Structure formats: C-alpha cells, structure tokens
Amino acid sequence: MSDQEERISETTRLGLEIVKEAEEDRLMTLSVGPQHPGSGHFRFTVKVDGDYIVDCDPDPGYVHRGEEKMCEYRNFIQNIPHLERPVIHDSSNITYSYSLAVEELVKIDVPRRAQFIRAIASELNRQVYTLYWLAIYGIFLGHSTMFMWPTGDRELIIDLLEALTGARVTHAYNIPGGVRNDLPYGFKDRCLRQVSYLEGRLKEYEDIFYNNPLLRQRTEGVAILTKEDAIKLGVTGSVLRASGVPYDIRKAEPYDIYDEIDFNVQYMKTCDSFARAYVPLLDMRESCHIIRQLLDKMPESGEVRAKLQPNPKGPPGETYRRVESGRGALGYYIVSDGTPRPYRVKISVGSFRNLLALPHLLVGSKLGDMPSVYWSLNYWPVEADR
Amino acid sequence: MSKSNDSPSGNNKGDLASIVASNNDLSPASVKQGETGSISPKPSNSNAVQVKSEKTDLPQFERGIVDGLVLKFGDSIKIIYVKPLRIKIEVPPKDIVEVARYIRDEAGFDHAESVSATDYPKTGDIEVIYHLGSYTRENLSSQILALSTRTDRDNARLPSLIQVFKSVEYHERESFEMVGVYFDNHPRNDRFLLPEDWADIPPLRKEFRIKGR
Numbered sequence: 001m002s003d004q005e006e007r008i009s010e011t012t013r014l015g016l017e018i019v020k021e022a023e024e025d026r027l028m029t030l031s032v033g034p035q036h037p038g039s040g041h042f043r044f045t046v047k048v049d050g051d052y053i054v055d056c057d058p059d060p061g062y063v064h065r066g067e068e069k070m071c072e073y074r075n076f077i078q079n080i081p082h083l084e085r086p087v088i089h090d091s092s093n094i095t096y097s098y099s100l101a102v103e104e105l106v107k108i109d110v111p112r113r114a115q116f117i118r119a120i121a122s123e124l125n126r127q128v129y130t131l132y133w134l135a136i137y138g139i140f141l142g143h144s145t146m147f148m149w150p151t152g153d154r155e156l157i158i159d160l161l162e163a164l165t166g167a168r169v170t171h172a173y174n175i176p177g178g179v180r181n182d183l184p185y186g187f188k189d190r191c192l193r194q195v196s197y198l199e200g201r202l203k204e205y206e207d208i209f210y211n212n213p214l215l216r217q218r219t220e221g222v223a224i225l226t227k228e229d230a231i232k233l234g235v236t237g238s239v240l241r242a243s244g245v246p247y248d249i250r251k252a253e254p255y256d257i258y259d260e261i262d263f264n265v266q267y268m269k270t271c272d273s274f275a276r277a278y279v280p281l282l283d284m285r286e287s288c289h290i291i292r293q294l295l296d297k298m299p300e301s302g303e304v305r306a307k308l309q310p311n312p313k314g315p316p317g318e319t320y321r322r323v324e325s326g327r328g329a330l331g332y333y334i335v336s337d338g339t340p341r342p343y344r345v346k347i348s349v350g351s352f353r354n355l356l357a358l359p360h361l362l363v364g365s366k367l368g369d370m371p372s373v374y375w376s377l378n379y380w381p382v383e384a385d386r
Numbered sequence: 387m388s389k390s391n392d393s394p395s396g397n398n399k400g401d402l403a404s405i406v407a408s409n410n411d412l413s414p415a416s417v418k419q420g421e422t423g424s425i426s427p428k429p430s431n432s433n434a435v436q437v438k439s440e441k442t443d444l445p446q447f448e449r450g451i452v453d454g455l456v457l458k459f460g461d462s463i464k465i466i467y468v469k470p471l472r473i474k475i476e477v478p479p480k481d482i483v484e485v486a487r488y489i490r491d492e493a494g495f496d497h498a499e500s501v502s503a504t505d506y507p508k509t510g511d512i513e514v515i516y517h518l519g520s521y522t523r524e525n526l527s528s529q530i531l532a533l534s535t536r537t538d539r540d541n542a543r544l545p546s547l548i549q550v551f552k553s554v555e556y557h558e559r560e561s562f563e564m565v566g567v568y569f570d571n572h573p574r575n576d577r578f579l580l581p582e583d584w585a586d587i588p589p590l591r592k593e594f595r596i597k598g599r
Binding site for chain 1: 497498578581590595
C-alpha cells in the first residue's frame with residue numbers, strides 16, 4: 001500500500017469515526033428505575049433518538065431473594081410462607097401450583113370441598129391483584145380516580161379474604177392436601193354480596209376509565225404485539241390473550257374442579273396497549289361468574305384438608321404443574337430426591353416471561369408511551385426476580 | 387360479548403363489547419376423560435433412564451408424540467417418562483438443536499415455558515431441562531414436553547436454543563448466572579438477576595451454602 005493510499009484510508013477511517021460519534025451524540029441513554037416511581041423495583045435503560053426509543057435493556061434483580069435456593073433448605077410445608085412473598089397480592093395462586101406439584105410428588109388426594117375452597121380463594125386473590133394492578137396502571141396514565149377506586153374496592157375483597165384466611169395479604173392458605181381451615185360462618189352470603197358489588201363497579205371503571213378518550217388516545221394502536229410475536233416470545237396471561245391467543249391454563253389444562261366450571265376465555269384481537277389493559281378487566285368479570293358457580297356447586301360439608309404426615313415426602317421424581325395466576329401461567333418444576341426437602345425448585349412466573357416483550361415493544365415506540373407500554377405488560381418486578 | 391370479529395378494529399370507539407372476542411368452543415379437546423382434574427401421579431426416577439415406549443398402558447396421545455420423535459431420531463433420544471400431559475426426553479448436547487427444531491416445526495411445540503438447570507454433584511453433571519408448550523395447536527395446549535440434556539459440571543457448556551425458541555433468552559441467561567452453564571451462541575451470557583458485584587460461585591450450585599445453614 002502506497003503512502004497516498006494509506007493517507008486516504010486513514011482519512012476515511014477518521015471520517016467514519018466522526019460520523020459514528022455524531023450518531024452516538026444523537027442518542028441519549030436514560031435510566032428508568034429502580035428508584036423512579038414509575039417502574040416499581042425494576043430498572044431498565046433506554047436509548048432515545050429524539051422522541052423515539054431505539055434500544056432498551058432491562059436490568060431486573062433489585063428484589064431478588066433467592067427463593068429457589070431457600071426452598072432447598074426447608075421441607076415441603078415450611079416452604080409455603082416464603083414462597084408467597086414474591087407476589088403477596090396474589091399469594092393464593094403462587095402457593096396453588098406449588099401445592100398441586102407437592103401433592104403429585106407426595107401423592108395426596110385433595111378432598112372435594114377443599115378443591116372448591118381453594119379455587120374460590122384463588123379467584124378472589126386474582127381480583128385483589130388485578131385491582132391493585134389497575135390502580136397503578138391508572139395513576140401512571142394520569143388518572144387519579146382510577147387509583148382511588150380500585151384501591152378502595154380492593155379493601156372489601158381483602159376483608160373477605162381476611163375473614164377466610166386470617167391475614168390481609170399473605171394468606172399461606174393453600175397447602176398441599178387442601179386448605180388450612182374451613183369457611184367462616186356466613187362466608188357464602190358475604191362473598192356473593194361483594195362479588196355483585198364488584199361487578200357493578202367494573203361497569204363504572206369501564207365508563208370512567210376505559211371509555212375515556214384520553215386513555216384511548218394513549219393506548220389504542222400503540223405498541224402492537226402481533227399474535228406471531230406473542231407466541232414466539234412465549235408471553236403469557238393477559239398479554240398473550242390481548243394478542244389474540246385464547247389461552248388460559250384453567251381451560252387448557254384444568255386443575256382441581258375447573259373442568260366442571262363453565263366459563264369463557266377472554267381475549268381480544270387488537271393486539272395493542274389498550275387490549276392488554278382491557279383483558280384484565282374482562283378476566284375479572286369472568287372471574288365473578290366463576291366464583292358464583294364455585295359457591296353454588298361447592299359441597300355443603302366435608303373435609304377441607306387431607307391428613308398429612310408430619311414431614312411429608314414421596315419417592316424420588318419430578319413434576320411440573322401450573323395454574324393461571326393474575327399474570328399468566330405460574331409453573332413449578334420440583335425435583336424430589338426422596339427426602340422431605342425438595343432437591344430443586346424452579347418457579348416459572350408470568351412476569352419473567354412477559355419481560356421479554358418489553359424491549360420488543362419499546363424499541364420503536366415514543367418515550368411518552370413508555371408508561372402505558374410498561375404497565376400494560378402486567379409486570380410484577382418482585383415476582384420476576386423471585 | 388359473544389360477538390367475535392376477525393379483523394383488528396382498534397377504532398371501534400364506545401362499543402367495547404364488539405371488539406371483545408369471547409371463546410365458547412375452547413373445550414379442551416385434547417384433555418381426555420378422566421385425566422382432567424389432576425394428573426395421576428406415577429413414580430418416576432429422574433436418574434434411572436428407561437425406555438418405556440413398548441409399554442402398553444401409556445397414554446395414547448402422548449405415545450403418538452413420542453413415537454414420532456423415536457422414529458425420527460432413533461437411539462439418540464432417551465425417553466425418561468411418558469405420563470398423561472407430560473413427556474420427558476433426554477438428548478445428548480450435540481443433537482439438542484436439531485431435536486428442538488424438529489419439536490418446533492413438526493411436533494408443534496412453539497414456546498418454552500421454563501428452562502431449569504439442576505446441579506447433580508453425585509453424578510458430576512448438570513441437567514438443563516426445557517419445558518416446552520404450544521399455543522398454536524389446540525390439541526397440544528395441555529401438553530408439556532420436557533426436553534432435557536446433561537453436561538459435565540466442571541465444564542458446563544451447552545448449545546443455546548435461542549435460534550429455535552426465542553422465548554428461552556432470559557431463562558438461559560438466568561441459568562448461566564445461577565448454575566453456571568455457558569450457552570454457546572447465546573448473545574449475552576452475563577449478569578441478570580444477581581448484584582453487579584457478585585463475586586462467588588453460581589448460587590444454585592449445590593456447594594454454595596447459605597450462611598448459617
């Protein structure tokens with residue numbers, strides 16, 4: 001290479017570097033969270049070019065507790081209270097699939113009445129979680145009434161669950177073999193009253209919030225997650241059903257008595273941010289029907305928990321059981337080596353699976369759409385971190 | 387609420403019910419009678435590998451899936467168990483991408499629900515297990531196919547399945563930092579959930595002990 005050619009290539013290289021620097025100068029990196037009030041205990045960095053997001057890198061783990069490791073040090077029953085910590089608002093569901101998995105490993109038959117009771121507790125808990133999520137979703141889209149109303153209505157169901165389980169949020173109610181205690185006196189009437197009240201309120205939520213033109217403008221047609229992408233990314237729960245896939249574990253793989261319950265899987269085909277916000281409301285409405293049927297079909301009396309050994313254990317083996325939680329499929333993969341403690345527990349949670357959709361949706365969106373996209377994913381940082 | 391439309395109609399203001407598609411006919415066709423309520427527990431030994439496909443008391447549908455796999459890949463697939471709604475197979479690491487591609491394209495499983503790595507110091511290996519499910523095929527919606535493979539725990543390296551199942555991305559990254567399995571061809575084998583200044587062995591290895599326990 002002659003001197004002249006070398007000089008030219010050197011000039012070209014410098015020129016390219018200048019262009020690259022200028023391109024990088026255009027981009028600004030923003031850190032969202034974990035202290036930011038709009039993200040929960042979760043951080044992600046976005047690169048913006050003007051108003052548009054060109055890169056997004058999630059950084060979870062700020063509330064990682066090592067639940068899976070802790071499980072290996074405790075026996076099957078001792079694991080229940082700490083396993084519900086990742087999502088205390090939905091604690092009946094996160095212990096539900098654990099109970100199903102342990103029942104399969106230890107070989108316990110659950111009494112029929114207990115199956116109904118824990119299904120009721122889980123449905124009520126799902127309502128509590130969804131109301132809480134709705135409150136946060138409302139406030140971050142600038143609708144403070146939508147924060148107040150669900151927070152207030154949530155208290156009524158929490159009171160109901162408190163009467164049932166003895167605790168406001170961390171119930172530790174579903175256990176392998178059934179539930180901890182029977183229904184309190186007058187529970188059925190009280191439950192029916194609250195469910196009817198909630199159904200009326202859902203109509204009002206729709207009027208004041210979902211039909212609000214401001215919300216519609218901020219969410220409709222925003223951040224489309226197509227059906228193909230949703231399946232490829234393996235998202236679950238309301239995010240999946242908002243993308244036109246009618247998939248619900250309660251229908252796909254009915255556990256306990258869900259095969260006797262008549263209900264429809266609620267889904268939408270618009271695939272946008274609005275659909276992801278609206279499907280949880282539809283789920284709540286359907287859940288009210290489910291609770292009524294459960295109360296109606298429940299046996300009047302009977303055992304509510306199977307007799308357990310003091311330190312239950314089963315033969316070596318493994319299992320994978322899942323339920324539909326407020327955030328989608330919630331699965332437990334448990335390996336048992338024949339001792340009373342699990343050898344390995346893996347919790348596959350909906351939040352962690354839906355996280356993959358966040359960079360997919362944010363890249364290409366406007367920065368102003370970030371809150372509506374992020375909260376529409378039904379993401380619960382504590383659950384994702386475990 | 388019972389109306390269903392085929393085209394996305396985001397501009398359908400006011401009438402929410404018309405954009406809601408409600409599904410009446412999603413009765414679990416795949417779920418056979420008597421298997422719906424709970425999966426009947428059958429003993430299975432995760433370490434004892436047996437080929438059980440000759441047995442006649444296996445569930446019919448699941449056996450069909452397994453037979454297809456055995457027909458295609460022959461001896462490289464070990465069938466660990468076939469239970470109602472659950473199948474587990476084990477393949478050597480060199481074949482896993484090819485088997486996974488077949489499972490996606492021919493068998494119809496389209497996403498990974500969970501990827502778990504389990505440390506077995508006694509046998510000196512780490513098992514990585516992919517729980518695969520299907521959204522697209524209705525008769526597979528209740529099925530979980532567990533695809534597992536084993537690697538040496540002193541040099542834990544496996545090919546990544548990210549080219550086949552995009553949904554394994556974060557799960558594999560988690561397995562890398564928690565159990566220390568390096569996934570070839572994965573774009574990021576790096577820190578995810580643990581603190582940035584974590585300077586210890588991967589915490590889900592069995593020799594990592596919680597302090598005071």
